[in-house]
Amino acid sequence: MRWLRWLLALALLTACGSQGSIGGDAGSIGGDDGSIGGDAGSIEGDAAAPGSPKSSDEALADKIGELVMVGFRGTTLDGSEPILEQVRAGQVGGVVLFDVDLATGSSRNIDSPEQLKSLVAELQAAAPSPLLVAVDQEGGRVSRLKERYGFPATLSQQELGERNAVELTRSQARQTAEILANAGINLNLAPVVDLNVNPASPVIGALGRSFSANPALVADHARAVIDAHRKQGVLTAIKHFPGHGSAPGDTHLGFVDVTGTWSSAELEPYRTLVSEGNADLVMTAHVFNGHLDAEWPATLSPATVTGVLRTELGFQGVVVSDDLQMGAIADHYGLETAVHQALAAGVDILLFANNNPRAYEPDIAPRVVALVESLVREGALAEERIDESVERVRDLKRRLTPPR
Numbered sequence: 417m418r419w420l421r422w423l424l425a426l427a428l429l430t431a432c433g434s435q436g437s438i439g440g441d442a443g444s445i446g447g448d449d450g451s452i453g454g455d456a457g458s459i460e461g462d463a464a465a466p467g468s469p470k471s472s473d474e475a476l477a478d479k480i481g482e483l484v485m486v487g488f489r490g491t492t493l494d495g496s497e498p499i500l501e502q503v504r505a506g507q508v509g510g511v512v513l514f515d516v517d518l519a520t521g522s523s524r525n526i527d528s529p530e531q532l533k534s535l536v537a538e539l540q541a542a543a544p545s546p547l548l549v550a551v552d553q554e555g556g557r558v559s560r561l562k563e564r565y566g567f568p569a570t571l572s573q574q575e576l577g578e579r580n581a582v583e584l585t586r587s588q589a590r591q592t593a594e595i596l597a598n599a600g601i602n603l604n605l606a607p608v609v610d611l612n613v614n615p616a617s618p619v620i621g622a623l624g625r626s627f628s629a630n631p632a633l634v635a636d637h638a639r640a641v642i643d644a645h646r647k648q649g650v651l652t653a654i655k656h657f658p659g660h661g662s663a664p665g666d667t668h669l670g671f672v673d674v675t676g677t678w679s680s681a682e683l684e685p686y687r688t689l690v691s692e693g694n695a696d697l698v699m700t701a702h703v704f705n706g707h708l709d710a711e712w713p714a715t716l717s718p719a720t721v722t723g724v725l726r727t728e729l730g731f732q733g734v735v736v737s738d739d740l741q742m743g744a745i746a747d748h749y750g751l752e753t754a755v756h757q758a759l760a761a762g763v764d765i766l767l768f769a770n771n772n773p774r775a776y777e778p779d780i781a782p783r784v785v786a787l788v789e790s791l792v793r794e795g796a797l798a799e800e801r802i803d804e805s806v807e808r809v810r811d812l813k814r815r816l817t818p819p820r
Contacts, residue, residue, distance in 0.1 A: 473789070476799065478506050479806045480788045483759075485510035485548065485736070486781050487770035489517060491527045493538050498778040503542045507781045509809060510548030510765065511539060513601070515560045518773045528566050529599065536600035546813050548651075548765075550603040553592055557623050567595060573608055577627030577637060585627075585637045589644035597648040602816050605699060605736075607641040609634050609654045609685035610661035614677065618666045626661055631684035638685060642694050649816065653736055655699035657725055658683055658714055667702040667744035671713075675706035683729070690731045696812065697734045698725060700763060702744035712757065713744060721762035734808045735762060739769040741777075755784060756791055764805035 486508050488499035502508050513532075517524040526532050536549050551560050556572020563569050568591060576585045589607075596604060611634060612626035620626050627637040638654060645652045659682025665672040689695045700715040708724060709717040715737045725731050737758050740746070745754050758766060768780045777783075791797040 476789055476792060476802070477785055479802055480785045481506040481781075482509035482545075482806050482809050483765055483788075483802070484508050484781050484784050485512055485550065485765050485767045487512045487514060487524075487768065488778070489524060489770075489776070491523055491525055491531055491535060493535065500539070500542055502781045503539055503547065504544070505782075506544055507785050508547070509545075510550060510603070512550045512552075512605070512767065512769055513560060514551075514769070514771050515562060515565065518771050519776055524771070526560055526565055529595070532561075532565075532599045532601075540600060546602075546816055548603050548809075548813070549601045550605050550653075551596070551601050552605045553596065554606040554608055554625060555588060555592070556625070558625055561592075561595060572624035573627045573637070574612065574621075574624035577612075577633060580633065582636050582640050586640040586644050589641040590647070593645040593648035593650045596645075596650050602649070603651045603653065603697070604645055605653045605655065607638045607652065607654060608656070609638050609689070610656055610659055611682050611685070613662045613679070613682070614664070617661060617663050619668065620661045620663065629661075631681055631688070634685045635688040638689060639692070639694055642689070642696070646696075651696040651812065651815070653697035653699045654686065654689060654695055656701035656703075656738060657686060657698050657735075658701065658705060658708060658720055660701045660703055663701075663703055667738070668742045670743040670747055671704065672702070672744055673704045673706070675704065678703075678705050678707060680707075683724070686725070686731075687729055690729045695731060695733060697736050697765075698731060699736050699738055702738055702742055712761070715740070715745065715763065716749070716754065716757040716761055718761045726762055732808075734764045734805075734812050736765040737763045737767050739767050739771075741768055741770065741772045741775075746772075751783070752787055752791075755787055756797060759788070759797060759801060759805070764808050 484507065488511065490497055493500050499511070513525040515524060515526040525535060539549065540547055552558055553561055554573060555570035556575065559570050561567040570588060570592065576588065608625045610620050610626050611631060612621050612629045615621035627634045642652050659678055661682060662677035663672050663674050664677060686698065700721060702713050702715050704713045705720070709719040714720045721735055725735065740754050740758065755766060766784060770777060770780060788797065792799050792802065
């Protein structure tokens, strides 16, 4: 009923013209409508009384919350965890799940199919509007739903590409999508469409994450994965734009320059899938690519995200950053610069996987909401820019079916 009330309210707001103008990874490689309630944690001001009009600060904070996706600790929730309060307050629009906590080596969010389904249901029940619940379930080494937790074994994308049997890829993707849908997970941060042009690339080729070095074959297999997920009501994010397959280093650990190794062929799977309408979300890479931008890495680059992806390739859907706590970003840019520049570049969802061995930040969501609100109030970032992303995210969420 919570979902139904939200959708009806959203439809009414749209009809009345009151609505705003309006993707390894995720930290480890294992390889407005004003209906979103609550104050914004560190943002000053009391929450409006139930049913009363929201202040402009509250409405802006609600919108910003839609653009924040975070990871958190816990296989169960007792009601007092920060993530639950942040969900209730509308400070996050999505969560990302992991099986292992990299800082502690212990279980993080996934123990069994039954536990996972219960956890996701509890999060959704707390949310005033539908959450995006994401996971990296690519297959092979990058799988959060592993055999030891009671899930079926999977082949890597490289193994599937080497067999070059698209129907086998489709069959595995169908099984994966059914499992995700049953658990209530509505976004798979897959498939990888990076080209395997450097088999030794530490986070792509070396982990078997690429279907092939052939752009057409990559697009064929990715299309099968996307179609199988869509039939189960699960969204996908193709990654890592504009191409990570030639990277000589690991962006989890630090700065990676692909200027001397990247080629425009790495754009072809994106060009094909976008032109066909087969891209739900696109995840950015943190690689520096001097061919496209001489100053910023891809996630922070207006020339790459807005110029190439949106203008040249015509993608008008949701762009999600790779984890903004990865070394390539966190070690070279402060939080304010990274958040500001990602939004200015055209990124819609700011992903903080919160699964970094160096630090766990349970308050990252309210801090980001407060930071973006401050940027808007100071005139450093236009509210219209926020509205554009909010509308894209809400359009995406309208495609979701209620969790099972």
